[in-house]
Amino acid sequence: MSKNKVIRRILTVMIIVVLGMFITIYISIQGLNKKIGSVEINNIDLYKVRDGEYSGDYSFKEIIASKVKVTVDNNKITNIDLIEHKYGLGKKAETIISRVIDSQSLNVDVVSGATASSKVILKSIENALTKEKVN
Template identity: 45%
Template sequence: MFKIKTIVLPLIISILIIGIFSGACYLSDVNNYKKAVASITIANIDLSRIPDGVYDGSYDVGYISAKAEVIVANGVIKTINLIEHQNERGSSAEVITDTIVKEQTIDVDAVTGATNSSKVIKKAIENALLQK
């Protein structure tokens, strides 16, 4: 009995410590993700100043990331190709590229239910146009 206690008790304590540490790391990651999304701002870009071309940009906040290709001609966004969009439940935000092309501005309303993905996609497009 004594031998079992000397083996099992430290094992249980180790498992508890690992669980607490893992939980704390997860909470820290989620907190950093929320701060990163909250800090996203979109610049007012004058498309007439963007030379014709194909621009690539990306943005990553941890749980959500996006890569976009933006084609500009004659001061107009012709096409936005969403190359990659890693998300949790925000795939519905991918239609925001159509809205941006239609309205010719990145500063469009987020897709309801996919606000964070909308922000990340818009930031990737901004970074493409600003070459960041």
């Protein structure tokens, strides 16, 4: 067998392997997106939340996680500190914090292209506001 044929066969096998890996990754991501879509974010009645600081966290499949500290004053969210965010490709989801503060609600649109991270951050905020205050 000639050297060129051997090289072509090796390249063909490599291309097939790489293509297979990309297909597997794509299918995995689609499965994760479907599962994260089922995570329900419950809105919080801020009139039932006492003034103070609250911490909360949430993780999804140990791939995406966040920890927040939420400050409430006069029944309004005045600040949200993102203490930790394990995000993979979803760093841009961190902008959802300003949406929550501006709307004073967890009922906000997720950040396009960062749905999973957006939902994890929102769930962390929800979990914080349903716990006892830190101080």
